[in-house]
Amino acid sequence: MKFSEMPYTRPNVTQTVERYREMAQRAAAAASGKELVDLFRLHTQLDDGFATAYRLAQIRHTLDTRDEFYDAENDFFDQASPEVGNAQLAFYRAVLASPHKDALAEAYAPILLDKMELAVSAASDEVLELMQQENALSSRYQKIKAGAQVAFDGQTLTLPGLDPYKQSLDRAVRKAAFEAEGGFYDSNREELDDIYSKMIENRNAQARKLGYDSYVDLSYKRMGRLGYGPKEVASFRDQVAKYVTPLAHECVKAQFARTGVRDPKFYDAAVSFADGNPTPVGTADQLLGKAVQMYTELSPETARFIRFMAESELFDLVSRPGKATGGYCETIPAYGAPFVFSNFNGTSGDVDVLTHEAGHAFQAWVAAGQGMCQELANPGMESCEIHSMSMEFLTAPWHHLFFGGDERATAKYALAHAEDALTFLPYGCMVDEFQHIVYAQPHLTPDERNRVWLELERKYRPWNDFETLPFYSRGAGWQRQLHIYEAPFYYIDYCLAQMAALQFFAASLADRDDAWQRYLALVKKGGSDTYAGLVSAAGFAVPFEQGAIEPVAKQVADWCAQKNRELA
């Protein structure tokens, strides 16, 4: 069925909540494991139905935010989803309290019960009011950023509007763009500091109400982390600082040597090549056509997947008036249909959408084909990003299609991609360590928080020189990172996933077919295993373990050095 033909009806919330209440009662009284499993099947039906309507409304709302009907439906779900979510958790609690709960582990997977435990341990009616206040603080941050009006180049620009200037080949222009951006944050300094102080206070209060010392511990539950905690993540970060940072530094030096910048500053880092970053060739439709060719040739599974995506019209890639910004992949459960949303802008980011978001979509399509319940279809975020970030590397033999067959542009894209993957790791770890520190020490003043950030800059990215950029040099650069405000502790996930993706990259250099088969096996497991379980089942090192990171990072850095020589 085509996306446009998928029927939408608003779900009846009172009825849904009532059914969950009744199911929770039946679960509490269940006399056998079979009864409990049957109830869980009912829950999946109910959950899929509700989620289908929710996603259809959300997607159609973002496709045209001016459409009054879906605007109202979207508002409806903002109200309705916490209510239904709570009713679902009450059902989970009843199931988990049942003496027959092991039947679920047998019928589905042992991890299902762990996931349900995690979900109930991270939420409670007691923190609803705090969560609403937290949402309001997030909205304040969003509003400040969305309302940015930056005077630049004779125009008034939004923050994303500054991006092309920040990548300008003219050094004076990119310097001025970074200064203009920093000036915007400086002019909102007090408000941005105040919002963050209140967020830390609010989230730590939620944690205490739920019985945790601080939000650090609660965040591991909220992020659905299974099988690892702060200790493992700290070991990961320290290995990145020790082994990846020096290699990333070499990449940065090579980049500045290529672009011919002497005395490089922070604002020089966005330019990868003296003759400009590579850009894809063709219209959005033509690029999508190339993606269809790529996935058709990659494997029989991706061939079926991309045919389904194209026939069901599940891509919306072009910017239009009224369309929301950004990009995402969301799945419509009743149709087993992932939807890829993007705003193409003519940069190599468009290629990333067709590899990264399509990687998410491929996994969702595979999980739907296997009839997995939503709890088991999706692993934690750190593993979801393996599907997408690895697809970015595994599709490399076809990337020339997006650059009109231009070999040099394709090689530049591959090099910048691998370099970015390496330099991203220290940055992502900084973002994570910063949050661990500030939530554990809530009494730090805004200036003290900035000093923490600067110390982390020296630990993870000692090559950065922030001269002439007061916003960055006073250590406030973290305020640009919306995750720090809006999605606390969701960032290390990209680093953990990147470590798996880099191992897929290295494996594909040695044996492309073998790497693909391992990827396919990982995708088919969906969310039925933990991060460590998925990574080791693919035959890779789990990066929490000492010694796991250095060899992979070294191999990628060597590959970059080689590619860099070829391009010189």
Ligand SMILES: [Zn+2]
């Ligand atoms: Zn992603």
